[in-house]
Amino acid sequence: MQTQTRDIADMTAEAADERIVSIGMEPAPSVHLQVDIFDSTAPLEAEWRALEQDHLNSLHQSYDWCAAWAENLKRPLAIVRGSIGNHVAFILPLEIIRSHGIRRAEFIGGHHNNINTGLFSARFLVNGPLTPVQVNAISAALGGKVDVAILRNIPLEWRGRPSPLASLTTIENQNRAFQLPFLGSFEASLKQVNAKRRRKKFKHQSRLLDAKGGYEYLIAGPDQQDALLDLFFRQKATRFKDAGLPDAFKDARIKAALHAMLHRHQDDSIGATLQMHALRLKGEHEGHIPAIAALSRKGDHVICQFASIDEAVVADASPGELLFWLMIERLHREGVALFDFGIGDQTYKRSWCPMETVQHDLFLPVSGVGRLAAMASRSMTRTKVAIKSNRKLYSLIQRLRARHVAGAPADDRGDAD
Incomplete structure (x- = not known):
């Protein structure tokens, strides 16, 4: 097991480093946030299971869900743990995906997750969104391991609770989730x-x-x-x-x-x-x-x-x-209290669901190339949102894609979003 640790007190002197996100700094708080990066799930199990007892922390960040994906997909992990003294403030279970020379950190489970929140303690949540100094500490701790963290399918507010991650750069995801409240x-x-x-x-x-x-x-x-x-x-x-x-x-x-x-x-x-x-x-x-x-x-x-x-x-x-x-x-x-049909706009979901939840993708660039990757990803998402908001255009693209996929070799087929 390897860990990489950064203390928030070390961060203010490094604000100009290219790995640090370009947001305003603030004075360091009186208590120090320590950020550790883990490359396996096992050392965190007890702390992880304690945080997941809060039912508003998504099941998709639960230990069992993430461990099943990690053990079978065998992607390298970059699990972020934030601590204040002996108190575990949060865990962000991330895996590393390499594509086109870019190392992306995304939630474990990726496209198979319907809602992501991360895992946050009740004590930490009362402080509101992550501060710029805390965001910078996370970015620096991920330095050398990834180029950008892209946290997808996060509601900025879930069942009345604002997301502490909302202070990151955000863009609305092209897909919404549909629910039936009981x-x-x-x-x-x-x-x-x-x-x-x-x-x-x-x-x-x-x-x-x-x-x-x-x-x-x-x-x-x-x-x-x-x-x-x-x-x-x-x-x-x-x-x-x-x-x-x-x-x-x-x-x-x-x-x-x-x-x-x-x-x-x-x-x-x-x-x-x-x-x-x-x-x-x-x-x-x-x-x-x-x-x-x-x-x-x-x-x-x-x-x-x-x-x-x-x-x-x-x-x-x-x-x-x-x-x-x-x-x-x-x-x-x-x-x-809530039956969730998950993400994706389909007729049968709308027939059952009076409620839909807007989800967002959040970005934390870690390196120079990561900044470019984040910009490209945001641009692609904006395009998808525009296409899906135009039902006639989306229908046409679906038909064209179906014809293309039907005639393409299996290895050339992309995802369906």
Whole structure:
């Protein structure tokens, strides 16, 4: 294990160094923030798990989530720990990605994370956003390891809590997250999204499936989860192929990381790093599974990490929609306050969600080339935001991209955002 340490008291004399972000300085506070960089997760486990007990610190920065990705993707790590005396103020779990000669530090899990917050202690949060001196201390500690830190998909305010990272350079991410808040009763919750229409659709779906022998809602047990996840990979690969899009789960390391998460559960008995849910048919199509979803839960917040459908049979019953109804109805009874459909603007999400959360990408240049990379990344994000705000243009680009991807070698296929 290697660490790199910088004390905030050493920083004011180095404000002109190219590795330090260009923001105004302020006098050093009476207490010193020490910043350490770790290249493995294990030395931080106890402190990490203590910070993640705060339910507003994202599940995607939890120890189990990050360890599963780190152990399987095996990217170099640059985990930032900030301490004041014996008090751990924050942990930012970052991995290093090398691309086009640039070393980027991003949150572990990257494009598979739906919301990022970092991990901050309650004592540190009362001080508000990171100060310029604190930002400079982080930048200097990362010096020599990375060129730029790009922290994606961060809401500047999450469930009433401002992000301490909001003082970094920010730009709105091209994707928003969509949520359904749970109100006092299930009926009141449904009224946010047209309860009458929702109930009518649910009854219609149930009648169609009952006519073919019925169905059951399955929450996979320990001996079922891996098989159900493998079925999801097959279903999703078919959907991606039919749409002419690259398979986001094709990499065996990604599959291994998600399998590992199935067997990591939080100590509070209601939390789950990843849990498989499905709709299973009876009767005429006995055992067939037309819809699958993977949920994560932390406290009263549930995230649908991914979902798939198989339209080979009962497509007219909209099995994916039916599965969401069954999951949402059950979770409302179990005391969940927020059902999160995750990032990405899709019609089925808008039909369920009266709430959307704007997320931002945050930038911390560490070197001269990192400054240029940050500028290029911000420019690209602005372009994506402009394209996605123009539905006709976005639709055209999607069609063109589908044609390109369908004819491209697998190794040439980019991501789908």
